[in-house]
Amino acid sequence: MIPEWLIEKDNYVPKEEKNLYIEKSIFSLIKIVSIIRQNKSKDKLVYSINPTLKLITTILNIVFISISRNFIYLSILDIYALGNLLLMEKTSRKRILIKSLVFPFITLIALIPSMFYGNIYNSLVLFQKIMTTILLMNLLSHNTKWSEISKSLKLIFIPDIFIWIMDITIKYIVLLGEHSINLLYALKLRSVGITSNKYNSLTGIMGNMFIKSYKMSEEMYHAMECRCFVGEYTKKVDFTLKKYDYIYIIINILLISLFIYSN
Amino acid sequence: MHIPDNYLSPSTCATFGAIMIPIWRKASIKVRTEITRQKMPLLGVAAAFSFLIMMFNIPLPGGTSGHAIGGALVAILLGPYSAVFAVTIALAIQALFFGDGGILAFGVNCFNMAFIMPFSAYYIFKFMKKIFPDKKGEYLGTLLGGYISVNIAALFAAIEFGVQPLLFKDTLGFPLYSPYGLSVSIPAMTIPHLLVVGILEGIITLGAYNYVKKASPDIIYKENVNKMNPFYIILGILILATPLGLLASGTAWGEWGMEEIKNFTGFIPKGMKNGVNYTAPIPDYSFGNLKEYIGYIISAVVGVTIILIIFKVFAKINLKKNTKGE
Numbered sequence: 001m002i003p004e005w006l007i008e009k010d011n012y013v014p015k016e017e018k019n020l021y022i023e024k025s026i027f028s029l030i031k032i033v034s035i036i037r038q039n040k041s042k043d044k045l046v047y048s049i050n051p052t053l054k055l056i057t058t059i060l061n062i063v064f065i066s067i068s069r070n071f072i073y074l075s076i077l078d079i080y081a082l083g084n085l086l087l088m089e090k091t092s093r094k095r096i097l098i099k100s101l102v103f104p105f106i107t108l109i110a111l112i113p114s115m116f117y118g119n120i121y122n123s124l125v126l127f128q129k130i131m132t133t134i135l136l137m138n139l140l141s142h143n144t145k146w147s148e149i150s151k152s153l154k155l156i157f158i159p160d161i162f163i164w165i166m167d168i169t170i171k172y173i174v175l176l177g178e179h180s181i182n183l184l185y186a187l188k189l190r191s192v193g194i195t196s197n198k199y200n201s202l203t204g205i206m207g208n209m210f211i212k213s214y215k216m217s218e219e220m221y222h223a224m225e226c227r228c229f230v231g232e233y234t235k236k237v238d239f240t241l242k243k244y245d246y247i248y249i250i251i252n253i254l255l256i257s258l259f260i261y262s263n
Numbered sequence: 264m265h266i267p268d269n270y271l272s273p274s275t276c277a278t279f280g281a282i283m284i285p286i287w288r289k290a291s292i293k294v295r296t297e298i299t300r301q302k303m304p305l306l307g308v309a310a311a312f313s314f315l316i317m318m319f320n321i322p323l324p325g326g327t328s329g330h331a332i333g334g335a336l337v338a339i340l341l342g343p344y345s346a347v348f349a350v351t352i353a354l355a356i357q358a359l360f361f362g363d364g365g366i367l368a369f370g371v372n373c374f375n376m377a378f379i380m381p382f383s384a385y386y387i388f389k390f391m392k393k394i395f396p397d398k399k400g401e402y403l404g405t406l407l408g409g410y411i412s413v414n415i416a417a418l419f420a421a422i423e424f425g426v427q428p429l430l431f432k433d434t435l436g437f438p439l440y441s442p443y444g445l446s447v448s449i450p451a452m453t454i455p456h457l458l459v460v461g462i463l464e465g466i467i468t469l470g471a472y473n474y475v476k477k478a479s480p481d482i483i484y485k486e487n488v489n490k491m492n493p494f495y496i497i498l499g500i501l502i503l504a505t506p507l508g509l510l511a512s513g514t515a516w517g518e519w520g521m522e523e524i525k526n527f528t529g530f531i532p533k534g535m536k537n538g539v540n541y542t543a544p545i546p547d548y549s550f551g552n553l554k555e556y557i558g559y560i561i562s563a564v565v566g567v568t569i570i571l572i573i574f575k576v577f578a579k580i581n582l583k584k585n586t587k588g589e
Contacts, residue, residue, distance in 0.1 A: 005403045020322075021321060025319045025320045029318050032318060035360075055554065059366060065269070100362070114443065119437045119442055121437075122433065122439055123442070126269060128321035130270075131270070133267070133269060137359075141362065161424050164307075165306050165307040166307070166356065169314065170311075170360075173305060176308070199321070199466055202319065202470070203471045203473070203474060204468055204470070207469040208474065208478070211482070213309060213311065214479075217302065217304040217307070218302075222306050
């Protein structure tokens, strides 16, 4: 028997409250997960260049950019980075461009007072350097498989254990991220009207995430043990070069010699 | 607080990178002894956790929202050394794959967020627990640990920004990197952290700690008997204080150069004129273009390391002799 008061229609309009923080959190988590999940085995040219090569040249270019004070060299590298951007997929092109413009422009605004004191050349150089660096870094992360990048880190003397932990981290960001997205959805469904204990529920999710991560790592250890893992982890860097890789090397040697010539 | 590339000079970045290497080493040794192999994967998962903490938007009064860093929380839950590892990896992933924080500035960012923050948070937490042994101390410790540690980290970042115009100028005297001095950078960084970010960090740390404490208290980090050797702390303070000598005018007594002797006495003793002429590997404690201050600190670090190595070698030789004798 359903009691009568349950059948009666009720016009309840909950008082509105800004619950934007839940949506924002869900959104930023989904963004992270989708960036990691992104399919990077596209047939476009830049995607197929040897990842180790890409990592080394990107880091070298960033080092040289930060040392150089020559406007022409910096402009040429800017053009090089933008040229690389043109070779990217349409969707990631837009994303990279927005990301690498927003931050430098904020910096430029922050530099305006300093420019009034006559510090114009240095400020513009700084703006250009920041933009090119962010562009290069984002290009690398969007056109190279992350596992390949972390593998190549071995070449710059990063120990295997560090690379191993980093690989685990990337995988578990997705798993834990999805877990917390679900918790946040549950929170969103339950927070109708005004909620007074926002902080409690949010920190509860974080605490839950920690316990979950603890359990996951235990499970992972058991899985590893079952597969005879003894704690040693070695990776080999693959360094087979193709035709396009040589072209890439030549372009970057030219850029480096330009740096040496211009400074 | 993620410092991007080119805000700081390459030499500053290199210095901080060099400072971080022994810290990472120590952390990896410590973690290996503290954590059983069974828990090794925990480091990776914990890094994922500390990465995701930064993705949570927390409502702020006034309708906006911000995010916490989580360095304090990880330090209290997992211990400071594991936190160094976890936050370092989270920062590495952010720098490499998400373009947040620079590649060259990685050492600086790690110093602020993966070293200063977890360690200060953990020791504040421990200290408060000692003063108030009941539950209140624990809560106060997590709250203050989060609040103070994020402020200390922000202060360090502000100092790193602020010294740039003092140290690095072009020929016209214009700053080469971040142009604002300490008088601008410190208030710009610390005021928002003191008023908003710190409080957020404190509340998050307290809330999440509370939850874990209630739900599964046995997974929270408990320290083994371990005392920080005060000798190393004093050594560190002394190294950082070496540039103070630059403030004093004049040279150390008895360490005069030829010129100074001439100024004092009016002549150079014959025997000294063509006497000892020694070229040190680090002349005048300076490295080429590097500014004096940094040169001094690096020289101090190098000096202390050499001395420590020599002593260790001697100790080993001694040990061998002793064991052979037996």
